Amino acid sequence: xxxxxRDSSRIIREICGxxxxxxxxxxxxxxxxxxxxxxxxxxxxxxxxxxxxTPVALDVIRAMSExxxxxxxxGTLITADDVRAAKQAGAKFGVSPGATAELLSACEKENLxxxxxxxxxxxxxxxxxxxxxxxxFFPAAASGGVTVLKALSGPLPAIDFCPTGGINANTAASYxxxxxxxxxxxxxxxxxxLLEQECWTEITxxxxxxxxxxxxx
Numbered sequence: 001x002x003x004x005x006r007d008s009s010r011i012i013r014e015i016c017g018x019x020x021x022x023x024x025x026x027x028x029x030x031x032x033x034x035x036x037x038x039x040x041x042x043x044x045x046x047x048x049x050x051x052x053x054t055p056v057a058l059d060v061i062r063a064m065s066e067x068x069x070x071x072x073x074x075g076t077l078i079t080a081d082d083v084r085a086a087k088q089a090g091a092k093f094g095v096s097p098g099a100t101a102e103l104l105s106a107c108e109k110e111n112l113x114x115x116x117x118x119x120x121x122x123x124x125x126x127x128x129x130x131x132x133x134x135x136x137f138f139p140a141a142a143s144g145g146v147t148v149l150k151a152l153s154g155p156l157p158a159i160d161f162c163p164t165g166g167i168n169a170n171t172a173a174s175y176x177x178x179x180x181x182x183x184x185x186x187x188x189x190x191x192x193x194l195l196e197q198e199c200w201t202e203i204t205x206x207x208x209x210x211x212x213x214x215x216x217x
Contacts, residue, residue: 043207
């Protein structure tokens, strides 16, 4: 078991505990970075996952990291190069859809706390053996959702999850009610139309509504 991995999960647990929802952000324009982060933080959502799915993602991480109160991480980490680039951009944590030995080693070497993704018990057990006990359950809805997470809680009581994928404002509460769920990930706080129209006040309202889901935990 890796001490670095255990420390990584400890930090990830703290980050996941900052708010009931961690928004999964796909930002296409750099100009949206700061006002978007400010809107989310104003609404009480302060742990932000910026996915590396757009050409400006690393610059978005840099810009959002300047917003007071924001805890900015990099999502969709796939390779060691992704990890190094995210770290250099100022990401405080990483999120991945899955986990490879190369990715885990890169995060441990760069001292970047990681929320690694799993979809099965075997994947979860391998990560637990390495020291990771807070995992991303992905794709949550397609992988069985609440039913599977309930089933995993019996044989794997040492593991907690951040389910992501197919979760929305109507289903988030059912996940957060589970004892082995620390937060949920979702994109419903930042609908593309609101981003495009720069409706930051509306996004703040959605963020504020999401914070009320804390009562479900």
